[in-house]
Amino acid sequence: MKTNVTTKKPSECTNITEVRNEIDNIDDAIISLLSERFQYVKEVVKYKEKTAASIDAADRKKAVIEQRRLWAEERGLNPDVIEEIYRRLIQYFISEETKIMNL
Numbered sequence: 001m002k003t004n005v006t007t008k009k010p011s012e013c014t015n016i017t018e019v020r021n022e023i024d025n026i027d028d029a030i031i032s033l034l035s036e037r038f039q040y041v042k043e044v045v046k047y048k049e050k051t052a053a054s055i056d057a058a059d060r061k062k063a064v065i066e067q068r069r070l071w072a073e074e075r076g077l078n079p080d081v082i083e084e085i086y087r088r089l090i091q092y093f094i095s096e097e098t099k100i101m102n103l
Contacts, residue, residue, distance in 0.1 A: 005025055005026055005029045007022070007025070008022055010022070034089070037093075038093065038096070041093045041096065041097060042096070042097075042100060044097075045097050045100050045101060048097075048101075050101050050103065051103075052098075052103060055094055055097045055098055055101065055103065056094060061090055064086065064090065065083055065086055065087065065090075068082050068083065068086045069082060069083055
């Protein structure tokens with residue numbers, strides 16, 4: 001697993017191969033961070049009630065989506081796209097929590 005995110009700034013790349021290599025490095029880091037996030041998701045199960053409502057955590061989900069939308073806007077990204085990504089990610093993690101809790 002690669003762990004360095006980038007070695008060059010976008011403007012320092014001199015050809016398409018360098019740009020693609022940097023994109024690959026970033027994507028590898030994103031996947032690593034998602035894996036790390038999943039470890040926390042599995043850990044949080046210890047602190048939740050063994051109910052579907054507790055796993056779904058609707059208030060927390062809403063707050064997470066709202067915050068990620070703000071972060072996306074602050075960084076010049078389309079908040080609708082980021083929301084869609086996070087909704088899918090959260091749904092995946094909820095399904096994994098459900099499996100862990102045997103619900």
